[in-house]
Amino acid sequence: MVPGTSTPTRPRFWPRFASPVRSTALTARLGRVLGIMFGICFVTGLLSHYQYQPWSWLPEPATPVWGYRITQGLHVATGTAAIPLLLVKLWSVFPKLFQWPVVKGARHGLERLSVALLVSSGLVELFTGLFNSLNWYPWPWDFVPVHRFLAYVLIGSILLHIAVKLPDIKYGLNTKLALGDVLTEKSWQENPDAYSNNDNTHVAPPAPEGLSRRGVLLATGAGVGLVVATSVGQTVTPLAPIGLLATRQAKKGPQGVPVNRTADQAKVRGLALAPGYTLQVTGPAPFTLTLAEVEALATHEKSFPISCVEGWSVGARWQGVRLIDLVERAGGSADCRVRVVSLEPKGSYRHSYVDGPQVAEALLATHLNGDRLHIEHGYPLRLIAPDRAGVLNTKWLARVEIS
Amino acid sequence: MSRTRMVIGSSGGLLMLFGAFRLFTEVSTRNLLFLALWLAGAVAIHDGVLAPVVVGIGAALRRIPARARRFVQGALIAGGLVTVIALPLIHRENSQPKVKAVLQQDFTANVAILLTIVAGVAVLLYLVRVVSGGQAASATNDRPSDDHASSSE
Numbered sequence: 001m002v003p004g005t006s007t008p009t010r011p012r013f014w015p016r017f018a019s020p021v022r023s024t025a026l027t028a029r030l031g032r033v034l035g036i037m038f039g040i041c042f043v044t045g046l047l048s049h050y051q052y053q054p055w056s057w058l059p060e061p062a063t064p065v066w067g068y069r070i071t072q073g074l075h076v077a078t079g080t081a082a083i084p085l086l087l088v089k090l091w092s093v094f095p096k097l098f099q100w101p102v103v104k105g106a107r108h109g110l111e112r113l114s115v116a117l118l119v120s121s122g123l124v125e126l127f128t129g130l131f132n133s134l135n136w137y138p139w140p141w142d143f144v145p146v147h148r149f150l151a152y153v154l155i156g157s158i159l160l161h162i163a164v165k166l167p168d169i170k171y172g173l174n175t176k177l178a179l180g181d182v183l184t185e186k187s188w189q190e191n192p193d194a195y196s197n198n199d200n201t202h203v204a205p206p207a208p209e210g211l212s213r214r215g216v217l218l219a220t221g222a223g224v225g226l227v228v229a230t231s232v233g234q235t236v237t238p239l240a241p242i243g244l245l246a247t248r249q250a251k252k253g254p255q256g257v258p259v260n261r262t263a264d265q266a267k268v269r270g271l272a273l274a275p276g277y278t279l280q281v282t283g284p285a286p287f288t289l290t291l292a293e294v295e296a297l298a299t300h301e302k303s304f305p306i307s308c309v310e311g312w313s314v315g316a317r318w319q320g321v322r323l324i325d326l327v328e329r330a331g332g333s334a335d336c337r338v339r340v341v342s343l344e345p346k347g348s349y350r351h352s353y354v355d356g357p358q359v360a361e362a363l364l365a366t367h368l369n370g371d372r373l374h375i376e377h378g379y380p381l382r383l384i385a386p387d388r389a390g391v392l393n394t395k396w397l398a399r400v401e402i403s
Numbered sequence: 404m405s406r407t408r409m410v411i412g413s414s415g416g417l418l419m420l421f422g423a424f425r426l427f428t429e430v431s432t433r434n435l436l437f438l439a440l441w442l443a444g445a446v447a448i449h450d451g452v453l454a455p456v457v458v459g460i461g462a463a464l465r466r467i468p469a470r471a472r473r474f475v476q477g478a479l480i481a482g483g484l485v486t487v488i489a490l491p492l493i494h495r496e497n498s499q500p501k502v503k504a505v506l507q508q509d510f511t512a513n514v515a516i517l518l519t520i521v522a523g524v525a526v527l528l529y530l531v532r533v534v535s536g537g538q539a540a541s542a543t544n545d546r547p548s549d550d551h552a553s554s555s556e
């Protein structure tokens with residue numbers, strides 16, 4: 001912030017920016033990457049929401065088995081990477097906050113309001129998302145609906161922002177980084193260095209004394225790259241050894257798999273370990289299986305990853321009873337909608353529905369990675385299905401209902 | 404305003420309206436007030452605290468000779484971005500049952516490792532620049548002929 005040329009009407013204390021590092025050419029490049037991140041994050045977020053509330057006529061597919069692993073891994077990785085990127089993007093346009101006059105008219109006022117909404121919804125959406133993956137909820141509202149609908153506000157305000165700034169974006173991306181006009185608090189109409197006043201005689205801006213614009217991009221890339229490389233190990237298993245910022249470490253979980261809801265949190269330990277355990281299957285021809293009978297049927301093996309909405313995932317080998325075998329024995333078929341219910345006395349995810357192609361593929365697992373299922377992973381019996389959000393693979397099963 | 408801008412802008416406006424409408428129908432008034440507080444607070448903290456601090460640090464860095472300054476700036480950008488993500492992790496360290504396999508690393512030590520790497524790389528790049536006689540690239544008011552020639556890294 002150094003004294004620049006003053007506009008007569010501006011108060012003396014009004015901040016002035018003269019650093020030649022900031023430029024529309026720099027901001028447009030940052031914005032392009034950030035826009036792609038937000039786009040991926042929004043679409044994968046919608047796909048994740050669909051896992052939880054699919055339309056009955058379009059059930060979740062069963063292939064590829066790693067579908068949700070990829071989409072949700074991308075959701076959390078792009079959301080995390082977008083935090084540092086957004087901060088640099090905001091730094092690059094910080095002088096714009098000090099436009100003078102603050103509001104030039106209704107249209108300009110609306111534009112500024114929409115930018116305020118963009119910045120605030122962006123910061124809140126990204127940070128609350130990160131905090132959610134840290135099991136941290138320092139707010140009173142229910143995370144899911146606010147995260148979901150604020151995402152529409154955010155993506156909408158991004159599109160509006162792109163529409164408003166399209167000429168600047170085009171100019172910025174079509175101009176060499178070192179040659180782009182200097183971005184200050186002054187609007188282009190008052191800025192003799194601005195592109196709109198450019199012609200062939202336009203004098204390029206001075207090079208920054210310190211870090212160049214390209215240097216800013218490289219340093220930002222290095223910072224964001226470090227964050228991504230050291231955090232995605234929680235889902236990109238080969239990068240787990242360098243996961244210095246990875247929240248989950250699969251190898252520290254029982255049987256090499258992390259846990260989201262523990263047996264104690266679900267208040268299910270006594271029920272799951274009770275000696276008289278039975279599995280009830282309801283339908284046209286209902287029946288009940290003892291634990292020994294369930295274990296005798298548990299001969300099928302599948303390799304399905306378990307992928308959590310919080311962004312961690314890990315491949316695993318499961319052994320168990322095929323869901324379709326139980327469904328058919330109870331008088332149902334692969335076309336049935338199946339509800340599996342947990343021993344869990346209460347909780348939003350004490351039951352889940354298996355629909356469409358997943359019915360034929362799902363397993364009621366007794367074994368994980370070669371050993372009897374750990375109580376934390378749903379002993380005595382849990383659902384595991386391909387391409388399915390982790391929490392929908394209901395644990396500590398009590399009942400299978402066919403409709 | 405071009406057709407493209409109209410289409411992008413109006414679809415953005417519709418998405419915003421949809422999101423806002425659903426927020427108003429799905430979230431209680433009390434929680435909406437808290438959300439409004441968070442939205443305003445996020446902008447206030449960013450624009451009122453974080454951004455001015457960064458601008459202030461930038462101004463303070465002008466005391467450093469220009470040739471070294473760019474490496475300090477680069478290291479502070481990369482290191483700062485890593486730190487932003489690391490701070491909430493440090494805060495939440497060991498907050499959950501052990502069996503969940505979540506947040507069980509010593510993130511303070513881990514971020515120290517990452518910042519050391521960042522600083523080390525910056526020092527190394529600076530030394531390379533000094534040794535290779537960085538006169539050509541040292542700060543002058545001459546602008547590079549294009550962005551490939553700025554080669555500050």
